[in-house]
Amino acid sequence: MRAKGHILAVILVGSVAGPARIHAHLEELARLVPADALAAYTVSVPVSSAEPATSNTFEIATVLIDQAFALGFLNSLDDSIRGWLDAIASISTVIEYPHAVVLFGLQVQRDEEESHRVSALQAALVLHTRGNNKSVEKRIQHLLGSYTNQTESTLDERQVGGHGTHRLRDRRLADWVVICWASIGDYFVIALGEESLRNIAKVIDGSAESTWSDSVFREGVGAIAAEEALITLQIRFGEAIKKSPLLGKKLSRMQAALGMADCEEGVWAAGYAGRSLEIRQWLRCGGNGTTALIAAQRFLGQSGDDIVPSGARAFAAIGVEPSVWFERIRAAYLVARSRRNAAESRGYWAQVEQSAGLRFAELFSRLEGPIVVHDFPAHALRLPPAWTIVVPVKGATKDLQRDVDALLTFWQKELEGAAFRLARTPEGFWFMQLGIEGPALTVTDRYLLISFSPHAIRENIEQLRRPSHPGFKYDPNPNQRF
Numbered sequence: 001m002r003a004k005g006h007i008l009a010v011i012l013v014g015s016v017a018g019p020a021r022i023h024a025h026l027e028e029l030a031r032l033v034p035a036d037a038l039a040a041y042t043v044s045v046p047v048s049s050a051e052p053a054t055s056n057t058f059e060i061a062t063v064l065i066d067q068a069f070a071l072g073f074l075n076s077l078d079d080s081i082r083g084w085l086d087a088i089a090s091i092s093t094v095i096e097y098p099h100a101v102v103l104f105g106l107q108v109q110r111d112e113e114e115s116h117r118v119s120a121l122q123a124a125l126v127l128h129t130r131g132n133n134k135s136v137e138k139r140i141q142h143l144l145g146s147y148t149n150q151t152e153s154t155l156d157e158r159q160v161g162g163h164g165t166h167r168l169r170d171r172r173l174a175d176w177v178v179i180c181w182a183s184i185g186d187y188f189v190i191a192l193g194e195e196s197l198r199n200i201a202k203v204i205d206g207s208a209e210s211t212w213s214d215s216v217f218r219e220g221v222g223a224i225a226a227e228e229a230l231i232t233l234q235i236r237f238g239e240a241i242k243k244s245p246l247l248g249k250k251l252s253r254m255q256a257a258l259g260m261a262d263c264e265e266g267v268w269a270a271g272y273a274g275r276s277l278e279i280r281q282w283l284r285c286g287g288n289g290t291t292a293l294i295a296a297q298r299f300l301g302q303s304g305d306d307i308v309p310s311g312a313r314a315f316a317a318i319g320v321e322p323s324v325w326f327e328r329i330r331a332a333y334l335v336a337r338s339r340r341n342a343a344e345s346r347g348y349w350a351q352v353e354q355s356a357g358l359r360f361a362e363l364f365s366r367l368e369g370p371i372v373v374h375d376f377p378a379h380a381l382r383l384p385p386a387w388t389i390v391v392p393v394k395g396a397t398k399d400l401q402r403d404v405d406a407l408l409t410f411w412q413k414e415l416e417g418a419a420f421r422l423a424r425t426p427e428g429f430w431f432m433q434l435g436i437e438g439p440a441l442t443v444t445d446r447y448l449l450i451s452f453s454p455h456a457i458r459e460n461i462e463q464l465r466r467p468s469h470p471g472f473k474y475d476p477n478p479n480q481r482f
Contacts, residue, residue: 026227030212032100032126032187034203037211038243039103039235044228098128104196106240108247120176124191124200133183140181144168160194161201167194216284220267223291224280229269238264250336257331262286273297277316293319299370307372307390307447309463315374322367322391326360356410363403367448368394377459379452388460389450393443401443404430429454 029042104122129136144155154169165182180197181190184204191197202208211217217234226232237255241248255261263285270279279295293299299319300307308315334342353359372390379386393400408430412422420434431440431454440457441450444464451457 026221026229026232027212029098029100029128030217030221030232031210032200032203033102033211033234034104034199035209035211035214036239037102037104037234037236038106038240039233040211041101041234042232043099044230044232100126102126102196102200104199105243106247107244110246118174122193122196124189124196126200126204127188127190128186129183129188130186131183133188136188161198161205163197163201165194165197216265217267219289220265220282220284221269223282223289224267224269226267226269226271226280228271230271231269233266233268235266236264237266253335254332257335258328260285268294270295272314275312275314277314279316279318295319300372306464307392308374309376309460311463312374312376313378315372317370317372319370321369322371323361323364326364352407352410356406358403358406363400363407366394366400366403367391376463377456379456386452386456388452388456389448390460391448391450393446393448397443397445400448404441404443404448425454427454427458429457 026042026044029044030040033040033042102124104124105120106118106122107120109117109119127136148155148168148170152171156167158165158167160180160182163182163184165180168179170177176193178193179190180192180194181188182197182201183189184201187204189197189200191200199208203210211234220234221227221232237251237260241251252261255263260266260283263283264287265284267282268279270277272278274297276297277295278297279293281292281294283290283292295316295318297317299317308317334345337345349360369392373387374390375387377388408422415421420432420438422430423433424430425440427442429440429442432438437453437455439450439452440454441448442457442461443449444461447464449457449460451460
């Protein structure tokens, strides 16, 4: 099988099927995360619960993909493509359950080209199923039947932490890859490594401390009022640097490039205030904590009436300056690469700039914040990437239009003969075409518009031309509850 890595991705990410509507506060999920974890990502309530809904954003796609597999329509596809389709179909219900993703350890090795490759990874996914695991087990059986065989795979059962556990090894994967899963009380745990599962079992059983007992984490949660957040992310930079020196050096350089030099720990929280997605940040640097807003309704100012369509169910106004973050992300990407890969990347982008006759720094300097992301119009399958992005233009739009046309004309030529290509509509919208019309963008008299199809672009332009709808009400308190 050519797609070795996809076995791991599909079984870890695509592990469950069958909807569940279970609410959990951050405290409940934080008590599932061992105190010595390097990072943790928790989802307290279904992502689709920003408003009353009967299905999540993946559900229709899940049904279609499952039916196609059942009828044998997808059996002839390349393993990697089948793997990603299975992951999409299975992700559907991961986001229906409150869950935590926990990273315990990550080790890397440096090769002769100074690239870093993962040599060991300890992690776990914990789903709050309330013991209703039939659909979880059904999905795992499907994945085992699709991606394992008796020649290459070994599946056995054993006791880990006093719990009956399934364990899978596969010769096509690295020696350190051992996938374990078990039902533990109200939770279903899928882990990389027996020790990861054992650590989760201890904290569930109450024989080990959780991150909720960590005063630093609690300080961050309190500072950004994250107790009712939908999603939280905790990263313990200091511990990660100590436990993996090779990775730590790279992580330190990336932190500096992103403006987070010398930060020991960070907590990020996201949740809905009405239909606005709010994202807050807390960083502990040099023993002191600082807070910041990343996305908030207030960043819209009075332009909210113009940018966000009344028909949008949800939106996020991200308070970033595009040119600043272009430089930060570019710098972080380059320091994360080996010297050889970084040089190749610089060379390629220099070639693009020369051939297209533009400078990326100048292109991004023609844009300003806030960057607004919303879900109008609704995609037929309601896929999460099917959003619309609206970026205000700074100065004359003809300059940005010239740069965009030059860049995409260059890539249009580069993609000649490829399976997908860049094309233009009669109105001048650029879009990606793979049999059907895909993601599209255009420059209006005020904005750079990016959406999932030319039709979605047209819908948004029509909305931008309409009289402003009633404005939003703002709460100036940065620590308001989600």
